[in-house]
Amino acid sequence: MTGEKHKQDFALQKLTEYLARTGRRNTPERLEILEAARSLVTGFSVEELANAVAARGVRVSLATVYNAVELFVAAGILARYFGSRGALFEILPANRHHLVCLSCGKTKAVKDQSFSEVLRARHYSAFTASYFEMTVYGVCSACARKAKKTNINTRIKK
Ligand SMILES: [Zn+2]
Incomplete structure (x- = not known):
């Protein structure tokens, strides 16, 4: 894997x-x-x-x-x-971040090399960074589709 x-x-x-x-x-x-x-x-x-x-x-x-x-x-x-x-x-886990859907709560772990590079380039005083965990909040594609449908339905009802 x-x-x-x-x-x-x-x-x-x-x-x-x-x-x-x-x-x-x-x-x-x-x-x-x-x-x-x-x-x-x-x-x-x-x-x-x-x-x-x-x-x-x-x-x-x-x-x-x-x-x-x-x-x-x-x-x-x-x-x-x-x-x-x-x-x-x-x-410890490798640097990674999670995408969390604000609507259904579904979480997906993703890796993005560019964030790791940002952390590696950073120098914190009196601190050595080991790894990071980051959470990105938004709306998953399934929820986005559902929301779109609901909007159309309410518009039709009016
Ligand atoms: Zn969702």
């Missing part, structure tokens, strides 16, 4: 940017851990991620997985939240 491809490119791009910014180099272990994190769809613990890494046939210590997770959080690749099982992590 192209959606998955976008998500992959986004995470890898974030990691590369962060490592360059902080003067660190990438390691094959980190890439393996990132791949394993991406294979876990929902929120996962560090232990679950370590198991996923092991399942890929990669041998890394739990400490390495912990360090990689901290780095991914700092790089804006992973979100950390606290669930009933303690700290859980999840891959």
